[in-house]
Amino acid sequence: SNQKVQASISALQKTERFNKVEVKVKPDPAGLQVSFVLEPAFYIGVLQFPGAVKAFTYTRLLQVANLPDENLYDKAQIPKSEAALLKFFEDNGYFRATVQADTQLNEPNQLANITFNVNLGKRARIGQVQIQGPSPQENARLLHSVRSLRAMLTRSSLKTGRPYSPARIQAATRLLKKHLAAEHRLASVVQVMPPQYHPEHNRADLTINVQPGPVVMVRMNGARLSIIPFVSGRREKQLIPIYEEGAIDRDLVNEGQR
Structure with a gap:
């Protein structure tokens, strides 16, 4: 029955050993022949960024690619990571940068090792x-x-x-x-x-x-920071956060009072 087929699919998915489970049904003289086509699950392995680590730290590049290790590998995520890396490079002045991902599947260990080949070009x-x-x-x-x-x-x-x-x-x-x-x-x-x-x-x-x-x-009453006027004004700007931040809000006013 359809209920048993769905229960079998759910059980196979819960094992986390398969990335995709498809059902194929063929007519058979004895009834219907049901086959399960299983696509082995791969997990994110090692990421590499040749051409980019000379300008950015490996940790920062990992954050931008956003492919945490040991997560299930989904090839649909790779173009998103490429686009995120390109935007990151452009934001940092590398408008001519190119990114091309290459995935190597390590079947014995069920790992997907991904290399993002980067050409930054001139800043x-x-x-x-x-x-x-x-x-x-x-x-x-x-x-x-x-x-x-x-x-x-x-x-x-x-x-x-x-x-x-x-x-x-x-x-x-x-x-x-x-x-x-x-x-x-x-x-x-x-x-x-x-x-x-x-x-x-x-x-x-x-x-x-x-x-x-x-x-x-901004005026300060009841306090004399120096007998020399210009020194007093300079000291006032050093002590009052509003001047240091070049902005004004309630939190900065309260901090200045302290």
């Missing part, structure tokens, strides 16, 4: 940078701040030709927020839009949207 460089949101004059000042000597020394420079990397862009975002905080714009929002990549030059253009927000004045 892209920063192309044109635009800042949008404030006035044209403020846009120019903010753009100058991420192309200044200070930006170069803090590895946050967005000068054309600099290597494209998430760390550089994050550092530049922090620098912009500090620049705005110095103007008492403590509730500013700085958002980097997805890059526009130009394969012919291997450069990525950046657009940064800036919302300066309102002017926020």
